[in-house]
Amino acid sequence: MKKSLTIAAILLAACASGPEPAPPVVMMDAASFNAAMAEARATRNQFQEVARLERLLEKDNLTDEQRASVLFSIASNQGTVIPNRVAAIETYDKVIALVGAEHRLGVLATDNKAYAQTQLGYIRGRVESGTGSFEDALSALPWDEVIERAKNGRIGVTSMEAEKMYLAGRFCESESGRWTIGASNVENKRVDVCDTPRDPINIEALQFN
Numbered sequence: 001m002k003k004s005l006t007i008a009a010i011l012l013a014a015c016a017s018g019p020e021p022a023p024p025v026v027m028m029d030a031a032s033f034n035a036a037m038a039e040a041r042a043t044r045n046q047f048q049e050v051a052r053l054e055r056l057l058e059k060d061n062l063t064d065e066q067r068a069s070v071l072f073s074i075a076s077n078q079g080t081v082i083p084n085r086v087a088a089i090e091t092y093d094k095v096i097a098l099v100g101a102e103h104r105l106g107v108l109a110t111d112n113k114a115y116a117q118t119q120l121g122y123i124r125g126r127v128e129s130g131t132g133s134f135e136d137a138l139s140a141l142p143w144d145e146v147i148e149r150a151k152n153g154r155i156g157v158t159s160m161e162a163e164k165m166y167l168a169g170r171f172c173e174s175e176s177g178r179w180t181i182g183a184s185n186v187e188n189k190r191v192d193v194c195d196t197p198r199d200p201i202n203i204e205a206l207q208f209n
Contacts, residue, residue: 037073166206
């Protein structure tokens with residue numbers, strides 16, 4: 001009986017104490033963050049860069065300023081090389097929400113957002129008038145909708161635009177592909193709309209020399 005009481009007391013004590021608290025998260029130091037950013041940017045495929053930066057955002061030990069810096073780099077790509085002004089504006093808003101409009105990154109994000117909004121206005125005007133390019137449509141409309149138009153031949157796609165979609169993982173190699181990308185004397189590919197999109201984090205830039 002005494003033994004049973006002792007065991008019960010031990011069990012009650014264990015329950016009362018509960019699980020040990022998780023160790024505090026050690027935030028990433030500046031040197032480690034700079035190295036992680038440099039590694040993410042070490043590619044000539046901007047879509048791959050953005051995918052790497054998005055993976056960096058998944059870390060739980062980034063400071064708000066570090067997270068805002070990653071988001072700012074993503075938005076800068078979305079508003080320039082990657083034709084997606086809508087996404088760029090949304091990402092700049094996330095930067096401002098994290099660090100505030102008065103912070104250095106917040107000021108830059110506010111200015112860049114305003115510029116992207118102005119560009120988007122012109123782009124939407126071209127798209128609505130029917131004079132916009134495939135890249136214009138990508139900047140202003142949902143990508144799935146635009147790529148479906150390309151798949152059905154309802155919007156023209158240049159070889160340069162097709163190359164961007166290949167690097168984004170939305171166009172894939174195909175023997176009967178409608179678009180030819182790359183340099184003919186180095187790396188030439190025929191591509192068409194992918195049945196299943198690929199993750200751009202695994203797609204290297206094409207070689208031209």
